Amino acid sequence: xxxxxxPYLLYLGDAVLKTDCKTAFGLRDWCRGDVLGEWxxxxxxxxxxxxxxxxxxxxxxxxxxxxxGVAPTxxxxxxHWQDDLEAALEAGLDVxxxxxxxxxxxxxxxxxxxRRGVRLIDVRHPTREFPVASGRKRSGKRVLTVGTDCALGxxxxxLALTRALETLGEAATFRATGQTGILIAGSGxxxxxxxxxxxxxxxxxxxxxxxxxxxxxxxxxxxLFHPAYAAVTLGLLHGSQPDAIVLCHxxxxxxxxxxxxxxxxxxxVAIDAYLRAGRLTNKAxxxxxxxxxxxxxxxxxxxxxxxxxxxELTLPVCDPLRGGVALLAxxxxxx
Amino acid sequence: xxxxxxPYLLYLGDAVLKTDCKTAFGLRDWCRGDVLGEWxxxxxxxxxxxxxxxxxxxxxxxxxxxxxGVAPTxxxxxxHWQDDLEAALEAGLDVxxxxxxxxxxxxxxxxxxxRRGVRLIDVRHPTREFPVASGRKRSGKRVLTVGTDCALGxxxxxLALTRALETLGEAATFRATGQTGILIAGSGxxxxxxxxxxxxxxxxxxxxxxxxxxxxxxxxxxxLFHPAYAAVTLGLLHGSQPDAIVLCHxxxxxxxxxxxxxxxxxxxVAIDAYLRAGRLTNKAxxxxxxxxxxxxxxxxxxxxxxxxxxxELTLPVCDPLRGGVALLAxxxxxx
Numbered sequence: 304x305x306x307x308x309x310p311y312l313l314y315l316g317d318a319v320l321k322t323d324c325k326t327a328f329g330l331r332d333w334c335r336g337d338v339l340g341e342w343x344x345x346x347x348x349x350x351x352x353x354x355x356x357x358x359x360x361x362x363x364x365x366x367x368x369x370x371x372g373v374a375p376t377x378x379x380x381x382x383h384w385q386d387d388l389e390a391a392l393e394a395g396l397d398v399x400x401x402x403x404x405x406x407x408x409x410x411x412x413x414x415x416x417x418r419r420g421v422r423l424i425d426v427r428h429p430t431r432e433f434p435v436a437s438g439r440k441r442s443g444k445r446v447l448t449v450g451t452d453c454a455l456g457x458x459x460x461x462l463a464l465t466r467a468l469e470t471l472g473e474a475a476t477f478r479a480t481g482q483t484g485i486l487i488a489g490s491g492x493x494x495x496x497x498x499x500x501x502x503x504x505x506x507x508x509x510x511x512x513x514x515x516x517x518x519x520x521x522x523x524x525x526x527l528f529h530p531a532y533a534a535v536t537l538g539l540l541h542g543s544q545p546d547a548i549v550l551c552h553x554x555x556x557x558x559x560x561x562x563x564x565x566x567x568x569x570x571x572v573a574i575d576a577y578l579r580a581g582r583l584t585n586k587a588x589x590x591x592x593x594x595x596x597x598x599x600x601x602x603x604x605x606x607x608x609x610x611x612x613x614x615e616l617t618l619p620v621c622d623p624l625r626g627g628v629a630l631l632a633x634x635x636x637x638x
Numbered sequence: 639x640x641x642x643x644x645p646y647l648l649y650l651g652d653a654v655l656k657t658d659c660k661t662a663f664g665l666r667d668w669c670r671g672d673v674l675g676e677w678x679x680x681x682x683x684x685x686x687x688x689x690x691x692x693x694x695x696x697x698x699x700x701x702x703x704x705x706x707g708v709a710p711t712x713x714x715x716x717x718h719w720q721d722d723l724e725a726a727l728e729a730g731l732d733v734x735x736x737x738x739x740x741x742x743x744x745x746x747x748x749x750x751x752x753r754r755g756v757r758l759i760d761v762r763h764p765t766r767e768f769p770v771a772s773g774r775k776r777s778g779k780r781v782l783t784v785g786t787d788c789a790l791g792x793x794x795x796x797l798a799l800t801r802a803l804e805t806l807g808e809a810a811t812f813r814a815t816g817q818t819g820i821l822i823a824g825s826g827x828x829x830x831x832x833x834x835x836x837x838x839x840x841x842x843x844x845x846x847x848x849x850x851x852x853x854x855x856x857x858x859x860x861x862l863f864h865p866a867y868a869a870v871t872l873g874l875l876h877g878s879q880p881d882a883i884v885l886c887h888x889x890x891x892x893x894x895x896x897x898x899x900x901x902x903x904x905x906x907v908a909i910d911a912y913l914r915a916g917r918l919t920n921k922a923x924x925x926x927x928x929x930x931x932x933x934x935x936x937x938x939x940x941x942x943x944x945x946x947x948x949x950e951l952t953l954p955v956c957d958p959l960r961g962g963v964a965l966l967a968x969x970x971x972x973x
Contacts, residue, residue, distance in 0.1 A: 438865030438897050499834040499870040530773030530876055530919050535834040538869030562773050565918075576914070583900075584865050 304508065305426050306490045308367025308397050309334075312358060313351060315343035316384050318373045324349050326401060326483055327372025333462055333487045339366050344383055349373075358391035368397040368424070370486055375402070380409055389415045397422040401482035426485040427493050429505075436503035436542050438584060443513030446635055447545035448523040448594065449577050451567045452560055453532060455553040456623065457523040458484050460594040463623035464549065465520040467632035475518040478510050480539060484522045494524050495535050502535060506542025518635060521545065527576050528568050529559055537580060544585040547638060548577055549592055549631055554608055555599040570616060591634040592619040639843065640761050641825045643702025643732050644669075647693060648686060650678035651719050653708045659684050661736060661818055662707025668797055668822045674701050679718055684708075693726035703732040703759075705821055710737070715744055724750045732757040736817035761820040762828050764840075771838035771877050773919060778848030781970055782880035783858040783929065784912050786902045787895055788867060790888040791958065792858040793819050795929040798958035799884065800855040802967035810853040813845050815874060819857045829859050830870050837870060841877025853970060856880065862911050863903050864894055872915060879920040882973060883912050884927055884966055889943060890934040905951060926969040927954040 311334075313327045321328070331338060331351045339361050340354040358369060369391040375381065380388070380402075388398050392415040400406050406423035407413050416423050446464065448457040461477055461484075468475035477484070479491025492505050510519040521543050525532030550573055559565040568576070574590045581588040593612060597605045605625065612620045619630035646669075648662045656663070665673060666686045674696050675689040693704060704726040710716060715723070715737075723733050727750040735741050741758035742748050751758050781799065783792040796812055796819075803810035812819070814826025827840050845854040856878045860867030885908055894900040903911070909925045916923040928947060932940045940960065947955045954965035 436866035438900055440899075495833070495835045497834055498830070499832055499837050499873060500830045500867060502834050502869045503866050528918060531771035531838050532835060533876055533918070534837045534869040534873030537872045538834060541865055541868055564775075565773055579911070579914075583863060583868070 304490060304492055305424060305430055305485055307399055307424065307486070309337040309489050310339045310366050311337055312339055312356065312361035312366045312369045312391070312396065313341045313353070313372040314369050314387065315341060315347050315349050315351070316373045316375065316381070317344040317346040318349045321349055324373045326374070326486065327351055329483050330370065330372060330486055337489065339364050342369070342387070344387060358387070358394040358396055362394040362396055366396055368399045370399045371402065379404065385409060385411055388412055392416050392419050392421055395419060395421060397424055399424045399426065399486065401426050401486060403427060426482045426491075427496055429493065429496055433497065433501040433505040433508060435500065436507050441507070441510070441512045441544065442515060443517045443519060444638070445510055445519045445521060445543055445545045446547040446549060446591070447521045447540060447543045448551055449536070449540070449548050450523060450526045450551040451528060451570070451573050452526050452553070452556055453529060454560060455556065456551045456594055456596040460549060460551050460623055460628065461520045461522040462487065463628045464631055464635075467628045468518055468520065468635060470629070471632050471636055473518055473632070473636055474514065474516060475520055478519050478521040480509065480522045480524050494539050495532070499534055499538065502538030503542035506539045510543060523551070526559070527580065528565065528573065530562060530565055540577065540581050541584045545581060545588055546585060547589055547591045547635055548581065549594050550574055550577065550590060551594045551596070553596040570612070574616070590618060591638065592621065592631040594628065594631065595620060595622045597622045597625055639825060639827055640759060640765055640820055642734055642759060642821070644672040644824050645674045645701050646672055647674055647691065647696035647701045647704045647726070647731065648676045648688070648707040649704050649722065650676060650682050650684050650686070651708045651710065651716070652679040652681040653684045656684055659708045661709070661821065662686055664818055665705065665707060665821055672824065674699050677704070677722070679722060693722070693729040693731055697729040697731055701731055703734045705734045706737065714739065720744060720746055723747055727751050727754050727756055730754060730756060732759055734759045734761065734821065736761050736821060738762060761817045762831055764828065764831055768832065768836040768840040768843060770835065771842050775920075776842070776845070776847045776879065777850060778852045778854060779973070780845055780854045780856060780878055780880045781882040781884060781926070782856045782875060782878045783886055784871070784875070784883050785858060785861045785886040786863060786905070786908050787861050787888070787891055788864060789895060790891065791886045791929060791931040795884060795886050795958055795963065796855045796857045797822065798963045799966055799970075802963045803853055803855065803970060805964070806967050806971055808853055808967070808971055809849065809851060810855055813854050813856040815844065815857045815859050829874050830867070834869055834873065837873025838877035841874045845878060858886070861894070862915065863900065863908065865897060865900055875912065875916050876919045880916060880923055881920060882924055882926045882970055883916065884929050885909055885912065885925060886929045886931070888931040905947070909951070925953060926973065927956065927966040929963065929966065930955060930957045932957045932960055
């Protein structure tokens, strides 16, 4: 399990395009209170609108880590980025990365981290071996976001649901299972990087025993309907032992992304498949509602779609970005 | 994918108990034609009843590899075993191991292998990165053995089925997914050692496009009903895209081994779950029969059980060790 030192300084390199800085914008939006400021190379053209501060200034202000919030081309770290990151290490900050390439592959960074006694943290790579799942029922309550496909709002829904539960006065913790989620939460386990035999065991460890009324809101991964990634999805489902699932869906998607021969299932079919699989480790599992990514729908389309779906499934239907997920949080509270 | 050099010399170390030499006995029984002989330390007390020959004699007789057929205590290789294995490397043999500990962790062996240009092969560990599954339908036919639990005959059934298909004149290849299977087949991929995102992709690679009438008989892993290992099972099922499954079962087992809170499902429930999951990548998947590990049943019990089950499921029911699997092979041929 990764545990990061907050607050963060966000690093933007010499990015010119905002789309290359998705991670940084996500952190600004989802954990603004944990971000002191931004830093970039003089040639950089992107800003998050946050206070600009050097690693030294950030460290003096209490920062624990500099987070690489920009995706470099080809996964390599340009020399001048390494200059900046080395300066951050020298200032006493951990360097945190969600890139494929491990930070320790860069000898300068490795040496500087050792010299200063600070850490190079690759949230995409597991830190340790995990135990085989025990299957033992844990105390506390759990909800897992699941999907008809990848990349349609499972992380976003889980984050929104955590906030909505807190707004209702419920105790809730977001549990991150992917790199961006880990950066936002400050801890978590990247499930897709684990050896298959240990995914369920890692999921058990990610959401340990808790107070009876506490909700772990677990970020889902992949989809049971994805021909490549369903294994991760199933291991996470079994290890999470969720009491509830929220199904995430994008109504404009007809087939699994990049798999045109694989149709997106009907929502009732998807709910049934997740509940059947989830019952192995939690007999009481139920679906409390649907989270829709409706960004492609006009307002009237969305309202018609939402009302039709609620009637069809007799479940609340929300878009976290369009009216929020209070209905889903209420359904969880009332469970 | 591991590809081993046959024939083998089987190494028994200084084993005193036959049960410590399960791997060697399995290889003797399942690929006798690929085994030249056995070798052990002078203190060893176990024999396979094969010609005893030194690594030098085996190499002169055409052997390609010495296979560690015995499990050492704690996974470490005693110094005197290393003496024997170093001699085998010097004689020009590859050393093949299914142990957790990597052979390359022993500096003497690493140095000897480099010096002689031969290989240290750990079949439990992946040799390479695998691609993400494509989901593309492949030519040729495939059958996968699946189970109500782990360790109840999936490998044995797949091996027996391969032979039975060949006896019927069908072209068939056993595809190994675990360490012992890989040693028997001389090639394969240890699925449980892979990063979860790549299990389905590795399974696709393991059984590539083939002649339309050719059967790949794929060794199953784990169980969809196992709270820790179902992820591997599902990835292997999706990537294998089997046209047929054979369900393996031990009627004396009431709960998942070592998981007393997890009941073994009814066979009809298990078949249904595997077919539902398998349809994602092969709409035509069907169950052709049941393979029973009936070793705990007396002959009359077995016959009564078999007849009752055939009537209940309207599927052929076999025990590979009690009458063979010709019925299952026939069902595959007639598919």
